[in-house]
Amino acid sequence: MEQREQSVQQWFDMWCTKRDTGLRDLFDQDAVYIESWGPEYHGADKIAWWFTEWNRRGTVERWEIRQFFHRGDQTVVEWTFADRMDDGRREVFEGMSLIRWTAEGKIARLQEFGCNLGRYDPYRDGPEPKFLGGQAAWF
Numbered sequence: 566m567e568q569r570e571q572s573v574q575q576w577f578d579m580w581c582t583k584r585d586t587g588l589r590d591l592f593d594q595d596a597v598y599i600e601s602w603g604p605e606y607h608g609a610d611k612i613a614w615w616f617t618e619w620n621r622r623g624t625v626e627r628w629e630i631r632q633f634f635h636r637g638d639q640t641v642v643e644w645t646f647a648d649r650m651d652d653g654r655r656e657v658f659e660g661m662s663l664i665r666w667t668a669e670g671k672i673a674r675l676q677e678f679g680c681n682l683g684r685y686d687p688y689r690d691g692p693e694p695k696f697l698g699g700q701a702a703w704f
Contacts, residue, residue: 566635568670573630573642573662576672579616580625588613593671601660601679623650640664657682 572591579586592598592609599605606612627647634641642664647657658679665674687694 566633566640569635569640569664569666570633572670572672573633573640573664577628577630577644580620580628583620583624585613585616588616591672593667593669593673596672597674599674599676601677622652623648638666638668640666 575586576588576591579588589609592612594609595607596609596612597605597607598612598615604615606615625646625648627645629645631643631645633643640663642662643659644662645657645659647655649655658681660677660679663674663676663678664672667673683697685697687696689695
């Protein structure tokens with residue numbers, strides 16, 4: 566379990582430093598990575614390209630692990646995330662990653678799930694819901 570947690574921490578640190586410190590050692594050659602908002606990357610080479618290309622357009626300011634859950638060949642990681650894109654957009658949200666590991670200890674599949682921080686109680690003022698107007702968040 567400790568090795569798995571170190572691997573996840575290394576992956577998050579790579580984003581925060583914009584440095585590939587062993588992506589192909591972390592991910593199986595045939596790994597699948599699914600972002601919370603839809604994009605899906607197949608294979609370590611595609612994951613590496615996405616990492617490099619994304620880091621040309623933005624900066625991960627924070628990706629902090631809250632806790633891990635382990636069961637069999639799977640790990641769930643709860644985290645908080647913040648980024649700033651070069652066009653000025655900023656994103657801050659909570660999330661979880663569901664990770665399946667190979668027998669060799671590499672990531673075979675990683676799927677992210679996001680949760681907005683702008684939460685509210687639509688029933689705060691009574692039995693009829695009052696939802697916030699405007700554009701819904703991207704995931």
